[in-house]
Amino acid sequence: MKAPAFWYRPPGLAAALLGPLGALYAAGARRRLxxxxxxxxxxxxxxxxxxxxxxxxxxxxxxxxxxxxxxxxxxxxxxxxxxxxxxxxxxxxxxxxxxxxxxxxxxxxxxxxxxxxxxxxxxxxxxxxxxxxxxxxxxxxxxxxxxxxxxxxxxxxxxxxxxxxxxxxxxxxxxxxxxxxxxxxxxxxxxxxxxxxxxxxxxxxxxxxxxxxxxxVPDADVAATLAGRTVLAFAGIGRPQKFFDTCRDMGLSLARGVPFPDHHPYTESEIGRLLDQAADLGATPLTTEKDWVRLPPAVQARVTALPVVxxxxxxxxxxxxxxxxxxxxxxxxxxxxxx
Missing domain, CATH: 3.40.50.300 (P-loop containing nucleotide triphosphate hydrolases)
Structure with missing residues (x-):
């Protein structure tokens, strides 16, 4: 599930209206502990x-x-x-x-x-x-x-x-x-x-x-291999934008950044479409290690994972x-x- 945008803005009407439910949630957490x-x-x-x-x-x-x-x-x-x-x-x-x-x-x-x-x-x-x-x-x-x-x-x-x-x-x-x-x-x-x-x-x-x-910090060996490349980056983590920012900070040319929900279960057809797009863009398909282990085994070899420390x-x-x-x-x- 994608987090509502208002969660990360100064409290407004939506937060105020949902405040009583939040208080109940907090009380429940306190009682459980x-x-x-x-x-x-x-x-x-x-x-x-x-x-x-x-x-x-x-x-x-x-x-x-x-x-x-x-x-x-x-x-x-x-x-x-x-x-x-x-x-x-x-x-x-x-x-x-x-x-x-x-x-x-x-x-x-x-x-x-x-x-x-x-x-x-x-x-x-x-x-x-x-x-x-x-x-x-x-x-x-x-x-x-x-x-x-x-x-x-x-x-x-x-x-x-x-x-x-x-x-x-x-x-x-x-x-x-x-x-x-x-x-x-x-x-x-x-x-x-x-x-x-x-x-x-x-x-x-x-x-x-x-x-x-x-x-x-991106893995130095993988970063060296990717140096100067154009990438199509995709990620299904808590905040995919962090991964896309990392790609830019590495000096990579980000042809496209494709976000997915956290822990998204990838299908072969989804990855197939991304691989086709990457080929059209002349880009290397790139994702996080956590996303890579969720890829169907048949396509893992065609996607590069970027380890971080x-x-x-x-x-x-x-x-x-x-x-x-x-x-x-x-x-x-x-x-x-x-x-």
């Missing part, structure tokens, strides 16, 4: 969440956290709900056997770098990961899920969109009241230029919660947060890539 006692699983759980409906950059942050844990010699596993997949789990993602329609696009992408589990029941999923050898869990989404205790919760904010109009669904994009969410967070990560003042707003409401600045203005700030919850974990020095 207060009415459930979170349970731990005996290993640290790092939750990568957000406060708005739709994507904000959670998956790249989950990957960045995983890289740091692996460098520390910690056997960490991913955990995801598996949105968009038919399996409820708990089940370990097998990229050789599963497709996005089975387990969802994000878990399939995450499974390339570490063991990944999907489970509609997050608590059961974390227990299964622990029993499968995980020393820590990196959970992609699930900040509003009350069943599983989180040892470290990092909130991702799209710097271009911020917290929208600051209202709760359906009056705005927030899944819960901003102050309520920030009260449970241990860190806020602003991805991209903070064009809405979200960092200052978060710091004002939760002064003790550090705000980290980060940006998405989340980099931080201050790496030490993220390391300090992770150190709080991982310092007592025995390290497997044979996996340590830090030298």
């Amino acid at each position: 207060a009415g459930t006692a979170p349970q731990g699983v005996g290993i640290p759980v790092v939750c990568i969440g957000n406060l708005v409906a739709g994507g904000a950059g959670k998956t790249p942050l989950a990957q960045a956290v995983m890289r740091r844990l692996l460098v520390r010699g910690i056997r960490a596993h991913y955990l995801s709900r598996g949105y968009g997949g038919r399996l409820r789990g708990p089940v370990q993602v097998n990229p050789a056997a599963h497709v996005a329609a089975d387990v969802g696009d994000e878990p399939l992408l995450l499974s390339r770098s570490a063991p990944a589990w999907i489970s509609a029941d997050r608590l059961a999923g974390a227990r299964t990961a622990r029993d499968g050898g995980a020393q820590a869990v990196v959970m992609d989404d699930g900040f509003q899920n009350p069943a599983l205790a989180k040892d470290l919760s990092l909130l991702v904010v799209d710097g271009g969109a911020g917290f929208g109009n600051g209202r709760v669904i359906p009056a705005g994009p927030l899944r819960e009241e901003l102050a309520d969410g920030l009260a449970r967070a241990h860190g806020v990560v602003i991805v991209g230029a903070d064009r809405t003042g979200a960092g200052a707003r978060a710091a004002g409401l939760a002064p003790a919660v550090p705000v980290l600045a980060a940006r998405l 989340l980099t931080f203005q201050d790496d030490g700030a993220l390391d300090a947060l992770l150190d709080r919850v991982t310092r007592d974990i025995p390290r497997d020095t044979s996996r340590d890539t830090d030298g």
